[in-house]
Amino acid sequence: MLRRRVIPCLDVKDGRVVKGTRFVELVDEGDPPELAARYAAEGADELVFLDISAAPEGRGTLLDIVERTARRAFIPLTVGGGVRSVDDMRDVLRAGADKVSLNTAAVADPDLIRRCAARFGRQAVVVAIDARRQPAGDGWEVVVTGGREPTGLGAVAWAERAVELGAGELLVTSIDRDGTRSGYDTALLRAISDRVHVPLIASGGAAGPADFVAAIRDGGADAVLAASIFHRRIHSIAAVKEAMAAAGLSVRLAPGAAA
């Protein structure tokens, strides 16, 4: 039976792991390959790197980090941030990533999803959707550029379109909840999981094991992603998985993935 995945997310800026609240107020949390190896050893099912470097020269640094991580952590790695072309995606995969996540660039150029899927297969294409709840309580709007720019796109409609174009997986972040530790937006997750059949990764707002269970049970997510609660050792991955197993979810209770 397919296991529910627990995925630590490492936001990388200029070669360091950072984590902010709502994509701002960044705090340095460590060396990416070092943290990645620690998470692999603790039983992380995958890793996600999101490059939030503003400067283009951050790219070389990122590829170096990806390669150093792939040499140490023998679990899957998804890399997002700044991928704007099939060639960008090729470079990231060649450095040792297994999947690439497309966000702002896919909103600007939806056909990019199709081109990347045609070249590398849809299983390698994750579309990341940052969603903000509409003030009127009427659905969610897609926002881009690190959550700063509204797009006018409905999050559910964009999710369906992205899957039609070739997304093999969706990473859905509630911008309202991100970094707040107030729980995932399970209504957002459910609205999307009811409409698509690709795996859905829940992101934004995790505070503890009960939130992971809710994202899967109530939100229909296949995987749960979190950052600060792992970086700051508020919860260990093993403890989260044990709690998920105790709640009746199928998880991989690893004896310790080699790192």
Added chain:
Amino acid sequence: MTAGARHDDRPRFAVVDYGAGNLVSIEQALTRVGANVAIATEPSDLEGADALIVPGVGAAAPAMARLSAAGLDDPIRSWIDGGRPFLGICLGLQLLFDGSDEDGAVTLGAIPGRTVRLVDPPTLPHIGWNQVERVRDHPSFAGVDPDADFYFVHSYAGVPAGPDAEQTILARTGHGSSFVSAVARANVLGVQFHPERSGANGLRFLANVVGLVRADALLGGPRAATVPA
């Protein structure tokens, strides 16, 4: 399991690079378990290799086109026909069959059968950790717990056909209807999961493969030679 000795007694593994994604992981994982790894981009790169690995993710038709453009398709067929040790991973397993329903590609034809879409999957692609239920023993899984999880990322899987189909199947995995997640036939081994991304279990599997190649006993031992082609 890491070999202490790093001399010329390491078995030489050629990993085929045909632009189908991440090679760092498989190269590193094999090196970690004692193989001498070289990336092969053209036929002459296969010379001197003890074992051949075709990794890869994605669709069959562009993969076959790139193998063909690099002049590697026929050498790979000859390698397999010659009974030499071969491991196909994910797409590299699917390419062993006659063809793929994904895009109608004609593939290597080393194992009778076709690659078809997963049947009744709750989600597609099938992404994540799942169990590999062995239907017979094989030395490549020695020491791997029967319930061990391996990492998958795919939407299609091979279905062996012909009189030897059942003997070819090594393991199955459930995601909707169960699919064939490992095959072994003569000196050819194929796995739908990614051992290089499956943590300690995957390294164990690869260490077994390296050990079998080192002992010149891949992949099925003395019986291998008697399995009809």
